[in-house]
Amino acid sequence: MNAWGLAWRTVARNPARAALAVSGVAVIGALLFTMLMLSRGLLVSFRALLDTAGFDVRVVSGQGSMIHREPIADASELAAAIGRLPEVERVALVRTAGAVALGGRAEIRAVDIALVGTTESAIGGVWDIVRGSPLPRDEPAGGPPPMIVSTKLAARLRLEPGSPLQIRVFLPGTASALPPTEGRVVGIGGFRFEATDDLTVSTTMKGFASAFGVVDADEADIVLAASRPGAGSAAAAAAIAALRPDLRSYSNDQVVEQFNQNAFSYFRQISVVLSSMTLAFAFLLVATLLTMSVNQRLGEVAALRALGFRRRRIAANLLCESALLVGTGGLAALPLGGALAVVLDRILRQMPGIPERLHFFVLEPQTVVLHVALLSVTGVLASVYPIWLAARLPIAATLRREIIS
Amino acid sequence: MTREPSAIVEGRDLTRLFPMPAGAVTALSHVSIRVDPGDYVAITGPSGCGKSTLLHLLGCVDYPTSGSIILEGRDVAGLGESGRSRIRLNRIGFVFQRFFLLPMLTAWENVELPQAEAGAPKAARRDRTAELLAYVGLAERRDHLPSQLSGGEMQRVAIARALANRPPLLLADEPTGELDETSGEQIADLFDRVHAGGTAIVVVTHNPAVAERAGRRLAMKSGRVVTG
Numbered sequence: 001m002n003a004w005g006l007a008w009r010t011v012a013r014n015p016a017r018a019a020l021a022v023s024g025v026a027v028i029g030a031l032l033f034t035m036l037m038l039s040r041g042l043l044v045s046f047r048a049l050l051d052t053a054g055f056d057v058r059v060v061s062g063q064g065s066m067i068h069r070e071p072i073a074d075a076s077e078l079a080a081a082i083g084r085l086p087e088v089e090r091v092a093l094v095r096t097a098g099a100v101a102l103g104g105r106a107e108i109r110a111v112d113i114a115l116v117g118t119t120e121s122a123i124g125g126v127w128d129i130v131r132g133s134p135l136p137r138d139e140p141a142g143g144p145p146p147m148i149v150s151t152k153l154a155a156r157l158r159l160e161p162g163s164p165l166q167i168r169v170f171l172p173g174t175a176s177a178l179p180p181t182e183g184r185v186v187g188i189g190g191f192r193f194e195a196t197d198d199l200t201v202s203t204t205m206k207g208f209a210s211a212f213g214v215v216d217a218d219e220a221d222i223v224l225a226a227s228r229p230g231a232g233s234a235a236a237a238a239a240i241a242a243l244r245p246d247l248r249s250y251s252n253d254q255v256v257e258q259f260n261q262n263a264f265s266y267f268r269q270i271s272v273v274l275s276s277m278t279l280a281f282a283f284l285l286v287a288t289l290l291t292m293s294v295n296q297r298l299g300e301v302a303a304l305r306a307l308g309f310r311r312r313r314i315a316a317n318l319l320c321e322s323a324l325l326v327g328t329g330g331l332a333a334l335p336l337g338g339a340l341a342v343v344l345d346r347i348l349r350q351m352p353g354i355p356e357r358l359h360f361f362v363l364e365p366q367t368v369v370l371h372v373a374l375l376s377v378t379g380v381l382a383s384v385y386p387i388w389l390a391a392r393l394p395i396a397a398t399l400r401r402e403i404i405s
Numbered sequence: 406m407t408r409e410p411s412a413i414v415e416g417r418d419l420t421r422l423f424p425m426p427a428g429a430v431t432a433l434s435h436v437s438i439r440v441d442p443g444d445y446v447a448i449t450g451p452s453g454c455g456k457s458t459l460l461h462l463l464g465c466v467d468y469p470t471s472g473s474i475i476l477e478g479r480d481v482a483g484l485g486e487s488g489r490s491r492i493r494l495n496r497i498g499f500v501f502q503r504f505f506l507l508p509m510l511t512a513w514e515n516v517e518l519p520q521a522e523a524g525a526p527k528a529a530r531r532d533r534t535a536e537l538l539a540y541v542g543l544a545e546r547r548d549h550l551p552s553q554l555s556g557g558e559m560q561r562v563a564i565a566r567a568l569a570n571r572p573p574l575l576l577a578d579e580p581t582g583e584l585d586e587t588s589g590e591q592i593a594d595l596f597d598r599v600h601a602g603g604t605a606i607v608v609v610t611h612n613p614a615v616a617e618r619a620g621r622r623l624a625m626k627s628g629r630v631v632t633g
Contacts, residue, residue, distance in 0.1 A: 001514060001521060009509035303505030306466045307519055307566070308494025310487060396467035399578075400457060403502055 003313065007320035010293070017289065018325065024285045025329025025375075026336055032278040033337030033371045034344065034361060039271035041345075041362035042264045043256060049192060049357055050252045053126050055092065055224035056233035058255060062246045071095070072247065075220035079119070082223065087231040087239045092120035093220035095208050101149075101201060102166040102180055103157035111156060113199045115167060117208020120224075127202065132161030132187030135204055145183040145207025153199040154188045161185055167201060169211045181211040193355045223247075267360065279378050282326070286382035290322055294386045299402035302395045311391040318387045319380065326379035330372065337371075338363065411478045413574045413605050414463050415439045419472035421458050421628075432458040434628040435472070442573060444605045445596075447619030455628040456609040457578050463607060464497050464576045465489045477573075494523050498567030498604075500577035504559040506551040512538060512562045513547040519569045537565035541595060557588025564595055568604070575599060577608040581615055593618055 001009075011018045050056075059082070063070040072078060079091045095117035100110050118126075121135040127148060135146050147167075149159050159165060166180040183203060191200045209217045227236035233251035240249040250258070260268075294301065301314060341361035348360045421433040433455040440446055440463070448456045461467040462474060465481050466489075474481045476492060484492070493499070506515045516537050520530040538544045541561035543554075551559050560580060567575055577596070581589035593615045600606050610616050624632040 001510070001518060006507075006510075009507075013509040299503065299505055300507060303499070303501055304507075305490070306464065306493060306499045306501075307522075308490050308492070308497075308570075309519075309522055310490045313522060394467075396458070396461035399461070399466070399501065402505075403457075403579075 003316035003320045004324075006317050007324055010317070010321055011324050014293075017293070021286070021289045021325045022329045022332065025282055025326055026332035028278050028282045028285065029330045029333025029371070029375060030336035030340050032275055032282070032374065033333050033367070034341045035271045035275040035278065036367045036370055036374075037337070037341050037361040037363055038344075039268050039275070040364065040367070041360050042267055042358065043260055044362040044364060045357075045359040046259060046264070047252065047256045049355060050255060052192060053224070055226045056252045057088075057225040057227060057237045057240060057249060058252075059223035059225065059240055059244075059247050059249045060221070062248055069221060071219040071221055072223065073219055075223065076218050078220075078244065078247075079223060081243060082225055082240055085236070085239045085243065087228055087236040089226045089228040091226075092118060092224040093205060094118050094120075094222045094224060095205065095219065096221050097169050097208070097211075099167050099169040099201070099211065100180075101153065101157065101199070102168065103159060103163070109157060111153070111199055113153060113167075113201050114194075115169060115208065115211065116200060116202040117205045118202060119205050126193065127189035127191045129187045129189045132185070134187055135202070136186070143184075145181065145203045145210055146186040147183040147207065148187045148189045148202040149185055150191045150194055150198075150200040151188055152194070153201065154185075156199065159185050159188070161187060165201070167203075167211050171212075178211075178213055181207075183207060192357050195353050196350055196356050197352050227251075275374075279374060282375065282378045283382045286322055286326055286379060287385055289325070290318060290383055290386040291389065293321070294318065294390050298393065298398050301390050302393055302398035302402065305393065305395045306399065314390045315387045318390060319383050322379045322383035322386075323376075326375050326382070330375040333375075334368070334371070412439045412441050412475070413444075413477060415475040416459065416463055416469075417473045417475065419459065419462055419469045419474070421455070421462065421467070422470045431628050433462070433469075436625075436628070436630050437472075438463070438623070438630070440574065440605050440607055442605055443600075443603060444607075445600045445618070445620045446605075446607045447616040447622045448607065448609045448625060449611065449616050449622060450625035450631075454625040456625055458628075459625070460576050460578050460607065460609050464499060465492055466499075494519060495570050496572050496574065498570075498572040498575040500560070500563050500567050500575065500580045502579035502582040504551070504556075504563045504583075506559055506562055506566070508551050511548050511550055512543055512554065512558075512565075515551070515562055516565045516569055519566060523570050525570075533569060534565075537568060538562075540568075540598075541565045555588070556584050557591055560584060560588070560592055561595060564592070564599070568599065573603075573605060575604050575606045577606065577610075579609055579611065581610065581612045586614075589614060 061070040061072050075093045079093050082088055083091045097115045099113050099115040101113045102110050121137045130151055135148060147165055163185045164182055165185055166182050168178060168180040194200050225236055227233045237249040237251040345359055345361045349356060416436060416438045419433055419436045422429040422431055436459060450456050462469050513534055517530050517534045520533060538547050541564055543558060543561055546554060546558060581592050589612055596606055597618055608615060616622055623630050
């Protein structure tokens with residue numbers, strides 16, 4: 001019988017203790033697995049979210065930050081210039097503003113919305129049309145501005161394609177006195193960056209300007225560019241930066257890195273602290289159980305040593321015992337941790353301003369590998385003291401003590 | 406001039422002190438013993454007189470404070486822990502008062518385990534284990550766990566285990582100490598058969614029925630051999 005067989009029999013000999021140990025490791029391991037998913041989850045999810053938008057370079061004003069930015073003037077001319085760069089395939093202009101939507105069939109209801117103006121009729125992956133059609137490329141003169149409303153807003157105001165919708169924008173720093181602009185819903189879409197508490201309406205740049213009472217402001221809050229295949233987003237961002245050094249160009253990689261170093265680092269730090277704590281708990285649990293187990297069978301161990309079993313064999317038995325407990329618990333931790341991550345993700349995504357499609361916990365193959373590696377190291381470390389105890393056992397003294405006791 | 410045949414084990418001027426907070430306790434004081442092939446030695450004496458200490462020294466599970474142990478012509482003082490383990494595995498069989506069978510293994514597995522540790526091939530292990538269990542009269546109980554055996558049966562399995570690697574020397578520490586009279590007799594009978602098979606036996610015992618069967622009896626008192 002090899003060390004694994006003997007370890008299995010030893011574990012199975014005390015099923016209640018084994019079940020407790022495995023359950024303990026499973027619960028602790030689940031927390032560890034969840035924390036490991038959190039450590040890179042936001043980053044991976046955010047990256048995926050950015051990539052699905054179909055644009056890999058973002059250009060904003062040199063004034064302000066990525067979040068609080070000044071509008072870029074002469075946006076059409078800028079878009080044309082960027083579009084002529086060999087590294088760039090296509091360009092879109094985007095404007096955003098806070099507004100109130102007035103709608104409803106039975107009664108008029110007002111709800112706060114985010115109004116998005118764009119030159120892109122389909123705007124890549126920013127929204128998915130659920131019903132109706134995308135924004136028209138050529139807007140008929142004099143007609144009501146076409147609008148795409150988010151599914152949540154459509155449900156809230158009972159909007160359908162063809163429904164009228166009045167929008168009144170907020171003027172920053174003033175109490176708005178602008179009359180509402182009436183638009184027409186052409187489509188209902190799922191907005192990828194919409195937060196749980198957000199409602200979004202998208203329209204053309206002309207529609208956006210008309211909501212402010214001007215014909216054509218020719219401004220953009222953000223310019224989106226898609227790099228040409230083969231050129232790469234870094235080259236496209238560099239080319240745009242060279243073209244307009246007064247603006248800030250960010251490739252998706254750079255945006256992700258910025259978030260990684262700032263906003264997301266809190267989650268990573270929390271993850272590191274909690275992972276370390278869970279590993280410490282796992283270590284203490286397994287070390288305590290194995291030490292207890294060894295202490296309960298000191299006579300057996302001493303007898304085996306007296307019969308000629310080498311220290312290495314005794315150590316191998318204990319190591320295998322630890323591996324069985326930690327391995328089984330660690331495996332059970334995977335589905336348990338996955339379920340925990342789903343629940344926590346659902347809670348965290350309720351936070352204001354978090355895009356609904358952003359996930360805090362993401363499962364990657366490397367997370368599983370890291371989970372296994374960390375638990376394996378913990379299992380080995382946890383067995384060091386019991387192994388030392390068993391291997392250094394004074395055989396004669398222990399046999400004598402066992403007889404006396 | 407005839408040369409003296411080599412002893413299986415020889416203890417020369419053995420002293421063993423146990424350091425205690427109140428001062429060292431002398432468990433064994435200048436004891437010499439020689440066990441030749443085919444010997445059957447019983448060590449008797451009151452509790453605490455050093456019988457088990459002597460047995461542990463002869464079995465290479467303890468170290469003398471002074472004196473030497475010569476096993477099959479070789480001083481074991483120069484051996485490391487690994488070398489001593491090898492000797493215990495292949496050259497010495499141990500039988501304990503409390504049997505110390507592994508409770509999660511069957512009788513068969515308990516007897517097979519030392520053979521596996523010694524690297525015996527599977528077929529050889531199977532044959533030897535079957536032979537030993539038949540020898541101790543427990544062939545029918547091969548698949549029973551220790552908890553399903555009586556005290557006497559457990560000790561018989563323990564003896565089979567001790568003989569698994571065909572050691573020339575069997576050391577037994579109070580082998581009947583936990584058994585009733587009938588079971589003790591059975592164990593004593595078994596020792597007779599083992600001895601008749603050519604294995605040297607050193608048995609520490611309080612049981613006169615066991616001691617009487619030995620060819621040589623050493624009586625100990627206060628760490629010294631007083632007769633024998």
